[in-house]
Amino acid sequence: MPNFKPDLSCQSAFIPVDFSEQIIPGTFEYALNHIVNHHLDLRPFDSLYSNEHKGAAAYSPAVMLKIILFAYAHGMISSLRIAKACQTNITLMALSGDTQPHFTSIANFVANMHTQIEPLFTQVLMICEQQQLIGHHMFAIDGCKISSNASKEHSGTHDELARKAIRLRRASQRILAHHIAQDVKGEELPAREAKHKQTLDDTAQRIEAFLDNDANHERLATNKKPIKSNITDNDSAKMLTNKGTIQGYNGVAISDDKHQIIVQAKAWGAVNEQQTLQPAIKQLQQQLSHIGKDDSLLQAKFSADSGFHSKDNLTYLAEQGIDSYIADTGFRSRNPLFQNSQTYHAYQTTKRRKRGYDKPKLFSRGDFHFNRQALMCVCLAGNVMWLTSRKPHTNNDQRYLTFHGYLKDCRTCPVQSQCMRNPPKERGRQVTFPALGKPTKAASLIQIMKDKMDSKQGRREYSKRLGCIEPVFANITKQKKMDYFTLRGQTKVNAQWLMFCLVHNIEKLRGHVL
Template sequence: MKHDHISFIDYNMDQLTLPMDISELIPSHSVARVVNEMIERVPDQHFLKYYPGGGRSTYHPKMMAKILVYAYTQRMYSGREIAHQLTVHLPLMWLSGFQTPDFRTINRFRSERLKGLIDDLFKQVIVLLVEEGQVQLDSYFLDGTKIEANANRYTFVWRKSTEKYKEKLEGKVEELITQIDGVWKEEASCEENEKTVISPEKIQNKVKEWEGKLEKEPKNKELKKAIKVMKKDYLPRSLKYKKNLSICGDRKSFSKTDPDATFMRMKEDHMKNGQLKPGYNVQMASNEQFILSYTLHQRPGDTRCLIPHLQEVKAKFNIDPKRIIADAGYGSEENYAYLEEKKQEAYIKYGLFEKEQKRSFKKNPHHQSNWVYDEEKDTFTCAAGKYLYFTGEKKQTTESGYESTIRVYQCNECEGCPFRKDCTTSKYGRSTQVNEAYQELKSKVKERLWTDEGKQLYARRKIDIESVFGQFKGNRSFRRFFLRGLPKVNIEIGLISLAHNLLKSAAKKAA
């Protein structure tokens, strides 16, 4: 059988080819080049201050930082995988200068050396991006996302349950002491209504007291049994409950696998059962889809994260933005008052903002905002023409200590009113509450949001910060941390943020 002439491109694995310089094989706008350039421009002192000196030679921190940041741009998060790719992945081989640290060295650098370095490194890269004109710091698009912790989903400890078990245990201890001593002397010295706190220290002291008593009465079986129960059962449980409550702090729960993680509801709910998972609330801000800052929080709600986030960002990254744009989850009197005091413009909707724009709300005759207020008499007039009189003030204090003043108004003529069923379900008649400080702050925010600039900024919010979350959660599959504990998780969020910014920078330069 005859074949037509077949021609192949010359193939010879033993032939030396040019270029010999591996960098020539890296595309000019590759993210590897951007990673190399940016980290090289960070002054050495930012790396060296985390090295005490002495001992044997170690890998250069710039090289280690480069391979880790680049690995995170390529969805390589495991130390073993990064170590393997250092022998086969061309850009990684170039960035490492053909050095091959093993996975233990990579993991040790990531979890130990980067603890102090990561925030500093992120800050220096932001400074360089600002100098290049790629990043603006004036508008600050803020939002939070929950990322699952590297922890067992079922090793949870709940504060309420622990408090309940602790209370039951204290009852048993008190009962045993009363049984042995007849009356608890310490309790007898307290005021009648004051409950004595039974701490592990008090249990230990009581055991010592009984052991001394047992030496004098060695045949006292009841006392011997009581000491055994105290030492083997009650004392270990008391110590455990004390430790668990200490770890919880002001949180409602924590994970035994990663005690810094709190159980939260995640958007990624594959079972569709609202299952709580251990995780962290990551607060991030962006501009033009570049990440400007990040902070980690152990509480699920965003409202109380705003002020700690801004304070931490100011301290860590020296970022003090002029305009804060965020969704209604951050709209509270405390947050508005803080931003007003700091002279930062809040473009943050409050809970009822959207509802107030609806026709049904504006035409509802039973809503306080549609009533007539007489400033001179300090009264509201309802839809039925009845007066609501001022009855007094009450104070409300948030968990963080912020105090609000609420004015209360009450109607005394609801009996027989035809609108009563639609107006109120209270047997005492219709009442309403007014928070004057909050109303004033809301009106300022509302006015700001209705300007052309406000509408444009708020419209940009979804495109800006929510796209960032989509990038690293969706495109780079970073939905779960690989390290445990708040300091190490902070390293990971710093690495993924650096990787995101350098990918964005590479894309802009390639455009």
């Protein structure tokens, strides 16, 4: 029988640990420790404490910042996970000086730092500027949709929520009626049915309380349609992503192209992405002013995707004198590289099929015979269409001439299935043509931007946007696993989004602090 040494893995041992040796230069934790200890002004946190003369000693804001930002950088966003890591993670123990705050202390610190986080973000940005990590050659804006601490099942317009509350009350009554019908009126409901009934009643009561609160007024979108509210977090919104619909916020950020430093960040809820551009640029101008680069935006280029394209945004950028490159929805289709790409067309076909747009293509405006001199239009069946007005009407700052098919002609048309999706009931086919004449100011700006984007320089400059902003979101949500918000309300969620961005910027500084 061989003679082996005994297995002593079950035996406890005291191992000496030098905390100073756990924080190695060149790492994220070293940069975080150095920046918090030597560069950040943490005096604004003093207003959160009132224990100068009585009360227990509080955890230092410097220690709490190190704990939270290090935990975020390693995908630990839950306060419970962070508190447990303070007891088991040797690097976190070294950063915090072996303090072990309770998870409620961590959650309370995160929830109440919304007024202090913006100055900290600016201070770190100033360090990035001192280390020459910001190039000021191009800025790119984009949004990242992140799930929030809210249930999308509790979303809907006020009418939808009211109907849902009624359905829940009826379901609760059916449980009670079924129990009575079993001739057991004198007995109590079984525990399982009683729990189900209580859940239905509680949910209905929450919805009714939400609707009765005057502060939760129904908001309207730009098209005057009601926006879906949420009884858990009314500032959040239902958002469509490539992985389905989520209830969350859109984390908008502006990044510099030299080292992908985030220079501006803010989280938005139930707001169209187009509406975030102007506030983001105003905040960017303030940040650049803080770091001593007031005219940087006027000298740099600014790019954004089609989600930010609108006449109001183009007008604002033109008035501010910003050299912008904003793609429109038809930018890819006009690109010769994509027109002949089978991969692109296959992707578009799959995308339309997923959205339910796989119906056969109908006759377009180019298929109709339009005589501009005579102001006459003839359809493909040879029927003359009537002009609604000789004076062009304006739609989206473009002037159009509109023709209608006669109802009697469209009802008996042999190519009706190729021309209209549904059989005509009140009117025939409608088709519009651009009118001649001087375009409006907004229409001119839209056409100028299209021509600018279709030029060789425009395509070259816009192609830099991908490497400027997309790696930022990939690092935050995929590499660092900061892909959900634990707080509720736009103010607190915005503070947490700034902390996510702060982690990204500090990581960029890890090789530049000594």
